[in-house]
Amino acid sequence: MPELPEVETVRRQLAPRLTGRRAITLEIRDPRWCAPRPPAELVQAVCGRRIEALRRRGKFLIFELESDRFLVCHLRMTGTLLYDPLGDPAHTRVGVELDDGHRLAWVDPRRFGTGEVAVGSAALAARLARLGVEPLEPGFTPTAMRSLARGSRTPIKAFLLDQHRIAGVGNIYADEALHRAGIHPLRPAGRVTLPGWSALCAGVRAALTEGIEAGGATIDDFRHLDGARGAYQDAFRVHRRAGEPCPECGTPVRKLVAAGRGTYVCERCQPRPRATGRAR
DNA sequence: AGGTCGGCCTGGCAGC
DNA sequence: TGCTGCCAGGCCGACC
Numbered sequence: 001m002p003e004l005p006e007v008e009t010v011r012r013q014l015a016p017r018l019t020g021r022r023a024i025t026l027e028i029r030d031p032r033w034c035a036p037r038p039p040a041e042l043v044q045a046v047c048g049r050r051i052e053a054l055r056r057r058g059k060f061l062i063f064e065l066e067s068d069r070f071l072v073c074h075l076r077m078t079g080t081l082l083y084d085p086l087g088d089p090a091h092t093r094v095g096v097e098l099d100d101g102h103r104l105a106w107v108d109p110r111r112f113g114t115g116e117v118a119v120g121s122a123a124l125a126a127r128l129a130r131l132g133v134e135p136l137e138p139g140f141t142p143t144a145m146r147s148l149a150r151g152s153r154t155p156i157k158a159f160l161l162d163q164h165r166i167a168g169v170g171n172i173y174a175d176e177a178l179h180r181a182g183i184h185p186l187r188p189a190g191r192v193t194l195p196g197w198s199a200l201c202a203g204v205r206a207a208l209t210e211g212i213e214a215g216g217a218t219i220d221d222f223r224h225l226d227g228a229r230g231a232y233q234d235a236f237r238v239h240r241r242a243g244e245p246c247p248e249c250g251t252p253v254r255k256l257v258a259a260g261r262g263t264y265v266c267e268r269c270q271p272r273p274r275a276t277g278r279a280r
Numbered sequence: 281a282g283g284t285c286g287g288c289c290t291g292g293c294a295g296c
Numbered sequence: 297t298g299c300t301g302c303c304a305g306g307c308c309g310a311c312c
Contacts, residue, residue: 001306002306003306074306076305076307077304077305077307078305112306112307114307161306163306170306171304220304261305262303
């Protein structure tokens, strides 16, 4: 699933190919992609306008166009962008022809991905206003996170996944970061200590940075622009490794459910929180 | 008000 | 073998 490192991988590959180009055509085959806005509205806003830059905020990919227009896209679960795809790939939801003759295809089997246009930087800022701190930027500090989590009884994994608090961390990198920090995913966020947050912020940054360096993780659908797979799945410490030995201590990795998601943990390196309520 | 859960969607796979 | 049904999960909205 595309999380911050996967979106950043796509952004880095796409930016040099798109900067300065214009879309000649934008074919939105699946109107769900831009619902509730009609496809014609996006076509009108995007076609013919120079692409000035490609940005990322959290898991959003943002095409900055001339005259202060922004195409804001989210790959969600199974979205992929392909550059000059061979033929017409299955599940192509959107097709783009560029003014240099190259083509882009938005391929998305499960159709969760979205695209929308913001007109004006104020509209863009409003659209992104609810996103939390960027974990690879300076605001992501142990003291800031501890103060954000103060009093919260939500499991730390749910806290990490909440895009309104921290933008860009998803299921894979949350598991990997918690393992690095030696914190159990079910520990209440408000009970993570300041040293705990120091380890966790460092763990989040390390996992994300290594993910970017590996070109992201391909479990099922994620692909590079040319269809190549990412490599970070081979470096997972615990995610999707139930039954395999923990790389730190050899204890078999366990799978449990936290925040409604499959969650992988070494319960020796990440001891279960003591029950704080009444004994049963 | 903050946390939990169902719906969206489809490929893949377990189980009969 | 072939069908059914369940699971995966980012994000939003409904609910408690």
